[in-house]
Amino acid sequence: MHAVGCDRLVRCTFIKRAGNRLVLEVLESDGVKIKVPYRTATRTPILLSTCSLRIDNKAPYDLLLELARGTLFRFRTLCNACLDADLDLLDLTLALLRDATDNFARAAVTKDHPEDADKLALKSLGDALEGISQLEHVYSAASHLAIKKQGQQRAFLRGMALNEPMSPDIKSLLTAPLNAALVEPNWKHCEPEIGHHDWQQVDQTLESIRQEGLSTILGPLFSLDRFTTPDWLYLWENDFAELLNAVQRYAVELVQHFRNRVDLWYCAAGLNDQTAVAMKEEQRLQLLIHIIHSLRSTGLRAPLLVSFAKPWGEYMTSRDRELAPIHFAEELVRARVGITGIGLEFNFGEHTPATYYRGYFDVEDLLDYWSLLGVPLFVTLSAPSSWRPDPEAIYDANRQEEPLERISRRTQRELVEHILPAILTHPQVQGVFWTQVSDAQPHRFPHAGLLDPRGRPKSSVTKMTEIIRTYFPENI
Structure with a gap:
């Protein structure tokens, strides 16, 4: 649970329980919207929002009623936008x-009888959520039609990230309608000792991708998370100048080895959020700029991409964080350092460092917001397919009991079904990549691969292929 201001930025929020009430202390004088995790009747997790609430309100708010109000407001707004655009709505949607x-x-008028009011609010909330779900296809179809009317073939990268050796199971996924692949040169593996580089696995993967005729994106080169940070780099955790030197040396080696062999360079990911090496916010921004300058100083003129974790900025609930993800991106764009594309990392889940589940219109709104930067966007996407422990995952929750949220292969497939159309039909987005391929090899997020530990494709693969072919039939 957290609060969001009128500028869409998360506010520093403190939550405590006082009897049967939740008390939110917010460093804000104007109204805020409260974002609350919620489980639908089918135990599907989603994030709900109230309308803007006054800070100085004397009486306590009824949370369930306010969530119903906020969801109904969104439902009515979306319906009105469809009608204004002369888009037909189903009779069932209007009935809902x-x-x-x-x-x-x-x-709202039976608040003196809380039990009755809660039942009615739940009914309203359920109807509004069902109606919003029905509107997803209307909006995605309208967006797709608007793009087609532009009369030109749309350049759009569709692929997956590879940070492990190529296998026959993985190779079988690299077919139409995919046209690109990310290859991550894991710093921990590529430079296990200072100055000693091993590019063999990355070379082999790149060659396999090029043989398949796919576009190649090298990166992320730097993420500095627990999955990719070399053990020796921790020696300089308190020496930022030496950390910058190590980054520059590795960047130069990367360019010298892979120059003219890849189409795009994905230079950094997630440096705005959690890193294995502790850094202040200004150091994170300084490091980002230093990475880009290091790559450009080699004479590299290829396009450069940078992506940001938790693009909704939930981590700003902490008092020691001031820069939202979009602030990092805005500084890079204003600095004119040569960034070609900005990425949003949609790694959905319930535990840090994942982002809590969102719906179609949450993604649509966020993409509209980041489009104000005027830079092409791309998205990396993942979601878990099981709640059980995953021994190969770096960020595993290690749960022994099933959570209240329903987390299964079906929920992973449903998330693809709801989220992917919003990404594929947004005019500012030029690429989407699934973050993890296989659950068999070491990986970041638990059960977020497209292949299970036995190398068998999950149902998400079929759904993803079906959706991409719907919006890009001319590329098949």
Whole structure:
């Protein structure tokens, strides 16, 4: 749970329980929206939002009623936008809108009877969520039609990230409608000792991809998380100048070895959030700029990409964080350091460093917001397919009991079904990549691969292929 201001930025939020109430202390004088994790009737996790709430309100708010109000407001706004654009709505959708409105109105006037009011608010909330789900196809179809009317073939990269040796199971996935692949040169493996480099695995993977006729993106070159940070780099955790020198040396070696062999350079990922090496916010931004300058100083003129973790900025609930993800990106764009594309990391899940689950219109709104930067966007995407322990995952929750949220292969497939159309049909987005391929090899997020530990494709692969072919039939 956290608060968001009128500028869409997360506010520093402190939450405590006082009897049967939740008390939120927010460093804000204006109204805020409260974002709350929620489970639907089918135990599907989603993040709900209230409308803007006054800070100085004397009486306590009824949280369930306010969530129903916020969801109904979004439902009505989306329906009105469709009608204004002369888009046809199903009779069932309009009926859900009437029922949601009626139930909310009845809940609002029966607050003196909390049990009855809560039941009515839940009915309104359920109807509004179902109606919003029905609108997803309307919006994605309209967006796709608008792009097609531009009359030119759209350049769009579709692929997956490879940070492990190529295998027959993985190679079988690198077929149409995919047209690109990310190859991550894991710093921990490529430079196990200072000055000693091993590029063999990356070379072999790149060659396999080029033989398949796919576009190649090298990176992320630097993420500095627990998965890729060399053990020897921790020696300079408190020596930022020496850390910058190590980054520059590795960047130069990368360019010298892979120059003219890749199409795009993905220079950094997630440096705005958690890193294995402790850094202040200004050091994170300085490091980003230093990486880009180091690559450009070699004479590299190829396009450069940078991506940011937790693009909704949930980590700003902490008092020691001031720069939202979009602030990092804005500084890079303003500095004119030669960034070609900005990436958003949608690694969904319930535990750090993942981002809590969002819906179609949450993603659509965020993409619209980041589009204000005026830079092409790309997205990296992942979601878990099981709640059980994953011994190969760096960020495993190690749970022994099933959580209240439903987490399964079906929920992974449903997330692809809901989220991917929003990404593929957004005019500012030019690429999407699934973050993990296999659950058999060491990886970051638990059960987030497209292949299970036995190398068998999950149902998400079929759904992803079906959706991409729907929006890019001319590239098949």
